[in-house]
Amino acid sequence: MDRIVEYYFNAEVIAGAFPQVLTGFRTTVIVSLLIIVCGTLFGLSLALLRCANLRPVNFIITAYVDVLRTLPQLVVIVFIYFGLPYLGPALSPFATTVLALGMVLSAFSTEIFWSAIMALPRGQWDAASALGFSRLRTLVTIILPQAIRLAIPLLTNRAISISKGTALGTAVSLPETLGQAQSVMALVANPSPLTLAAAFYLTFFLPLVIASRWIEYRYSTGR
C-alpha cells in the first residue's frame, strides 16, 4: 500500500509536475477543440457539396471519406509528420495533430451528415419543390434541421472518440498532457505524473462522455 502511494500518488512529485502537465493539458484542450470545430464544419461542407450531385466531385469526396475513415488515426498522424516532408513543407507536431485528426473527423462527419440527409424520406424534397421551394432553400430550411437532429448523437460520440486521439500526438512529440507527464516521469523516476495526467484527461473527457450519454438518451426518446 505504501508503495502504491509512494509511486502513484506521491504528493511531492505531483506538485512538482503540476505546472508542466498543466501546460500540456492546455495544449490537449486547444488541439481537441480545434479538431472538433474544424472537423465537424469541414465534414458538413463536404456533405452539402455532395448534395450538389456533381459526379467528379462526389467521386473525390467518397475517396477522401473512405481513405480517412479506414486508416488508423496514428497511421495518418505518422504519415503526415514523417512522410509528407519528403514532398512539401514539414508541419509542426501541433499542426500535424490538428490536421490529421481534423481530417479523420471530417471524413466521419461527412458520412454521418450525408447518411442523415439520405435517411429522410424523398417525399420531403418533392413536397417542398411542389410548394415552389428552390433546392437550396429546401436543403437549408427543411432537410438540414431534421438531418442535424438525426446526426447529433452519432456525431457527438465520434467527435469525442477522435478528440481523445489528441494523446496520439505524443508519437510526434506534441507537448500535450501525456507527453509532458512522461517527460517529468523520466526525470524524477516516479510515475505519479502519469496519475496526474490521467486525472486531467478525466476532468476533460468524463463530462463529455456523460453528456454524450445524455444526448443519446434525449434524442432517442424525445421523438
Added chain:
Amino acid sequence: MQDFLDNFANWESLLRVYPLLLQGLIYTVWLAVVALPLGILAGLAIAVLYSFKNRWVNIALLIYIDLFRSFPVVVLLILIFYGMPFLGLTLGGFTAAVLAIVLNNSGYYGEIFRAGILSVPHGQTEAARALGFKPLHVVFSIVLPQAIRNVLAPLASNSLELVKATPIAALVALPELLRSARVAQEQTYNPTPLMAAAVIFFVILYPFARWVARLERQALKAR
C-alpha cells in the same frame, strides 16, 4: 510526379524492407486476433451483469464504463507499460497493448451491449421467466440474440475501431506494422515503407469499413 514516385513508391526500397513489413503485419494481426474476442467478452460480461438490475452493482458498472471510455487508449497503454513496473509488474509490449485495448474497449462494448439489452422489451424476460427459464438462460437464449441484432451497427463499428487502435503498440516499441514501417523508413531514408504500411492497412480494413458504413446507414434509416 517522378519525385512523388521516387519517394512514395520506390520499388528498390520496398524490396529491401518487405520482410520487415511482413513481420510487422503478423504482429498487427496477432494483436487484433487476441484483443478483439477478449474485448467483446469483457463487454458482454459487463452488460449481462448489468441486466440483473442490482442497484449498487449497476452504479459500479456505469462508473467503470464511463471511466474507461474517458481515458484515451494511449494513456492506458503508457500507464500500464511504464507505470506498472514500479510495482514490480513488468509486462511486455504485446501484453501491455492487448490489456490497454481490451480495458478501453470493454467500456465501449459494455455500453453497446447494455443499450442492446435495454432495447429488448422487458415483457420478454417476464414471459420467459413465467415459462420456467432460468435467469441466465433467459439472457443468453432470448434477450441477447435480439439485443445483438439491434446493436449490430455500433458493434461492428467498434470492432473496426479496436483493430484500428492496434498501431498504438508502436509507442511501446512493439514492432507491429506501423513501427516496422518507421524502422524501415529510417534504414532506407525513404518514406515508401510508410506508404506501403498505409496501403496494407487500407486494403485489409476497407471491406470492413464498407460493411460498417452499410450497417450504419441501415440503422439510421430504421429510426
